[in-house]
Structure formats: structure tokens, C-alpha cells
Amino acid sequence: MELAEGKEKFIQAWGTLGSNWGINRTMAQIHALLLVSPAPLSADEVMAQLNISRGNANMNIRALIDWRLVQKIHKQGERKEFFVAEKDMWEVVRNVIIERKKKELEPMVRVLNELSTVEAVDNESKEFQEVVKDIKLFSSKADSALERLIRSDSSWFVGTFLKMIK
Amino acid sequence: MELAEGKEKFIQAWGTLGSNWGINRTMAQIHALLLVSPAPLSADEVMAQLNISRGNANMNIRALIDWRLVQKIHKQGERKEFFVAEKDMWEVVRNVIIERKKKELEPMVRVLNELSTVEAVDNESKEFQEVVKDIKLFSSKADSALERLIRSDSSWFVGTFLKMIK
DNA sequence: AAGTAGTTTCACAATTTATTGAAAGTTTGA
């Protein structure tokens, strides 16, 4: 396979994968492009290579920076901003987990806490309370597990997680 | 808070959460409704309570059954089918992981393997190979970790994972 | 302070995804 074809396929695949992870297709494609680009790219280069508009490129690059999946670089004597992708996969996954935990788990826990104020008067409301309680318990376990996972480092993950989880 | 209001809020929140997990909003809402219903519901009851069409209800109930998040029940002397939700949160998460691993990780690994056939002639293609190799390594680690996670059981998860991951 | 290079915003357009509902298909029992 040719390099150009390989890059193209990779960008497509990464785009598809990303869209299942709260990262929209273009956002993931920009990340993929930067992953396989030997040097930092400017917004114009990203636009040209992926055939997307300036606005789209800008918004998705900003989002990638927010998620810490891309960094901004200033080149000596250049006024333009350049961008590079985070290439350590553990960091990529870690940052995605951080964002999603913030956006999903935490709001859910808030709602569950509100729901605890349903008075358990009759049988049905008692059962409701049971369901809510179970989910809360599970969520708090998941929350601490993720918290620890986030705090642990790359080498630990790659080297140890696999053995530990046996 | 009133029970009815609590149920409503729960259904909304579960729908939102689900849509970030490859489960569309309605699909997740049906699951939520079944979770908080003391008795099994028929398709008609689901339609009525969530205000959705027959087709929509049917398709999403089927999908939930495929994902093993809902089971079909036949009541004595009734021709209609009734449905109940999986209430064990560990099973719910486990089944979601199984589906997503199948739909995302495995296709990605296939693409990565194809990409290995890019010939590493010049420097740029060698760098490309490096990136692909890293991701492959990471994916296979993630794959085995998830595989073990899937095989492990609920009590193990709740009781041990938390301590182990320290 | 005016010009230029670069970045951001946002109303509208295009695309993608979910929903409807009516028709077709299936199963059950008399």
C-alpha cells in the first residue's frame, strides 16, 4: 500500500472511531491528520488536506485543544499558529475519559441525588428508591475507579493493568 | 418530589446518558422506563408512556434485546409480549462494553493491520509505521484488558476492582 | 494609525440520524 493511501484510510477510520466517543468525525480526522503528519500543520494546511472550511477547522481545532488532544505551537519567525497531536495513546484515552466523566458521570450523579428526595411512601416508590440507590452505588464505584485510572500513569497502565486485572 | 416526577426525570437523564454510549435516546429511555416499572410492560404500554410510535418502540425494544439490556417475557394466558429491563448495573455496563468492543475496537484493529502493508521506504513512511505500531500495541492491550473485564463477574468488580486499581 | 496576516463567530445550508405510520408479515386459536 502507498503511504498516501494509508494515511487516507487511517484518517477515515479514526474519524469513524472518534464519532462513537463524543468526538465528531471532523474533529477526529484532524487529530488523525496531525498524528500522521511528520511536522506541525497550520490551520490552512488542515483545511486543504481535509477539504473543510476555515470555520469548521477552527472550531474543531479549538475543541481538540480543550480536550488536550492537540497542542498549539509557535514557530520561530512565523506568525501563524501550528498544531501537533498528542501521540501517546494512553494520554489520548486518559483525556477522553476525563472529558466524558465530567460531561456524563457527574451530571448523572447530580440527578440521582435529586431523585433521592422522592418520598418512599408506597411500595412502588420504595422500589424506585431501590433502583436509584443501586445506580448511585454503582456510579460512585465507577467514579472512584476512573479517578484512580486517570491519576495513574502510562507505564503503569501498559505494564501492570493487564496483570492486575487477571 | 413526587414519584411520577422522579420517574420522568430519571427517564430523561438516562436517555441523555445513553446517547453518549451508542444507545440512542429513545432506546435508553425505554430501558429507563422498564427499570423503574414495577411490572413488565407491553409494547403498547411503552408507546403510551413515552409517546412514541409503534415502529419506533418495536425497533428500539429489539435493539435492547440484542444488547441484552432487556428481556422478553411471556405471561400466562396473554398473547402479548412483555418486557423487563436488566437491573444489575454491572451486567448493563458489561453488555454495553461487549457491543462496543465488537463494533469499534475490532474493526479498528482490522484497519490497522491493513495499514501495516504500507512499505516503509522513506523517512515519512517509517514514521507512519511507528504511529500505527503504537496504536496497534495500545489496542491489543485494551482488547485483552476489556476481555478480562467482560469475563469477570459482578461481585468481583464491585468488591475488588477498586482495591486493585490503587 | 493604517494595512496586513491571522483568528473567531454565527446565521444559514447541508448532511446525518431518528421517527412515523401504514402496509406487510406472523402467530394463534376456533
Place this chain on the structure above:
DNA sequence: TCAAACTTTCAATAAATTGTGAAACTACTT
């Protein structure tokens, strides 16, 4: 075997999400 009860399918439609591009904005340079 028929027809009632129930389930499934799918083309049309609606809703939600993404993308566009021109205009506004910012900041650097001379």
C-alpha cells in the same frame, strides 16, 4: 382455513447535528 391479535418492515418525513463562508475581530508591523 380464516381472521383477529400482535409484530415487523421501510419509505417518507422530521429532528438534530455538523459544516460553510463571509464578516467581524485581534494583534502585529511599519
